[in-house]
Amino acid sequence: MPTPILMPALSPTMTEGTLARWLKKPGERVRPGEVIAEIETDKATMEVEAVEEGTLAEILVPEGTEGVKVNTPIALLLAEGEEPQPAPAAAAPAPSAQEPARAAAAPAAAPQVLRAREPEESWAGAKMVKLTVREALRDAMAEEMRRDPTVFLMGEEVGYYQGAYKVSQGLLDEFGPERVIDTPITEYGFTGLGVGAAMAGLRPIVEFMTWNFAMQAIDHIINSAAKTLYMSGGQMNCPIVFRGPNGAAARVAAQHSQEYSSWYAHCPGLKVVAPYSAADAKGLLKSAIRDPNPVVFLENEVLYGRSFEVPDVPDLLVPIGRAKIVRKGRDLTIATFSIMVGKALEAAERLAQKGIEAEVIDLRTLRPLDVETLVASVKRTNRLLAVEEGWPVCGIAAELAAIAMEHAFDWLDAPVVRVTGKDVPMPYAANLERLAVPQVEDIAAAAEALVARRI
């Protein structure tokens, strides 16, 4: 039987084309790779190459024919030793490459990952020690490096300098230069290197001096780390932690004061953590290092030196994906994360003096978000104030508002209100910088207005 040569699609969008010219005549021999015809589309002229060896038996579509549909038989090819046969009366219908339309549209978002069940209350009664966030992070890394020899730390100034912000203090002495690696200032390169090492079975902790510099490396965080498990059908995971200070520092202006939470929380394939307290910083970082997925761990420079009570237990693990109610209240829910938790708690104190009881939720993890805790709180208080340090457009607070609307619309007694960083690059001047970042009084004022509002 002669093999039909079909009108090829030479681009993902081509459906038909003009058969411009035949370069072979019936009876001529063709070899694989040899150009047999030229076709034209509205974009380009392209060559059709033979795939099989044989003799061109018959041309079914003469040159100059326009509007030849993809997959239409355009010629017949005889393999070696085959005898010519009469052409089929009618060309068989071309097999359709189109997918049948899916009966049911897929839901827009994956089912939420279930919250881990380990009760943090098990620490109740544990002896408490005072630790700064900086010490808590260092202890988390040291404990995990003692526990697992595949864990290593790399980044700028993590070793001999003892950390640009002293987070890795003492680690070089304990673990040596093979596991505490000072990198050149080369974010794109060392992030890719870390991701490759994770794919090959190690558990890197990649420190960014600040997250501002990780913009040079975001390609590897998203394209290489976050997407590979999916693109490999579940084969190739990437157990890596990217960490460093995020958000506004003090008086360093726009290029060194950006808040990246919504950038990373947007992307499937990542987990995104942004702790406030030292206990959470320690427990979440330990969980992040053990996690088989890439984790973006957003710290805050201003918090590094702040002290908190931390349970003195041998293995402090805080589950990723679980928010924490850090203050109970009945009148409104203030949901926030990282440094803004402290400001929200201060605002709640001021509100309490005016008889307003705010419930404050520390989200702790931004992906996957603990929707359950948030929604349950909103259903109790009927009001939501979403607070973040970052820019308002497409931000975390916007996401919280959408969640409240989707899951608790009928419980809301007022529209959700956002308090966010101002929609400008961070200014340098002290007065302008203060205006650009949400302050305690902004949160308190917004909360008061929200509670006063009646539908």
Place this chain on the structure above:
Amino acid sequence: MASSVRAARTAETVAVEVVEPKPVVPPAEELFKLYREMLLIRRFEEKAGQLYGMGLIGGFCHLYIGQEAVAVGIQHALTDKDSVITGYRDHGHMLVCGMDPRRVMAELTGRVTGYSKGKGGSMHMFAKEVRFYGGHGIVGAQVALGTGIAFAHKYKKDGGICVTYFGDGAANQGQVYESFNMAALWKLPVLYVIENNRYAMGTSTERHASTRELFQRGLAFGIPGAQVDGMDVLAVREKAIEAVNYVRAGNGPFVLEALTYRYRGHSMSDPGKYRTKEEVQEMRERHDPIDKLKALMIAEGIADEARFKEIDKEIRDICNEAARFAQDSPEPDPSELYTDVLIES
């Protein structure tokens, strides 16, 4: 000073290695293996091109036709401790690493039996069991990743090296040089193979590279390099053995530039206006790596035409079976949409 001695030695290495003696001919058994592997890639890619034309393969599809001698020759210098990573023109590397042609073709057609369950496609396939780390769609990204895989080899002290392939186009990416710096600084066991097929998509090296001796691009970092005729599988094999030995001995990275040529377009939708038909024809007719090895094997009396016909038939059967398997396999179930985003811990 140590650094000046090193630079001088490097320059000497480069100067010596531009002039090539005729490569040693390996035993017949290996010649057959080299021939079959190159032919498998050629026929597989032709079949993939055909399925693309039928609409069974979608999106981007970058064929390796013409460049077969590079991946095949390099692979013959590796052991089962070593890793391989490449860019998006990856079908040839996968086949020569020992991945199943049926499952590669099934991935190209987006079927659940494919290496990535149909979620990766032509540019994104992986096989940990043969230490093939992809298949990466961002030009140059695999260079940093491969340097990291080499880092892991060194960290684990497992004796393996990582072969990191990239093209002449990727050779201009900044992260290549960030990687070179760290690989040389930390003496990582990585062999960088630059597949210089003369065109970064449609832009020739003359038009995209300020210096066209790409094997010298590591010199500023103290990384030695060599150039090899990438259309000659025996030359590639021989040079690769030298380079791999250098890297495995703990000397740090090496850059091997293979001068090669792709007969087909950059991807399937390439009108080919940036080069002449005569140029393509000349390479096909006079420099084809498969024809060249075949001619040598006939001249040496190792095989006759009849034997080559048999091999061709065997390879065609493998490729036809791969195409059949791919077309008969189902698409992934809609429930697969949400799997493999994260590992549930």
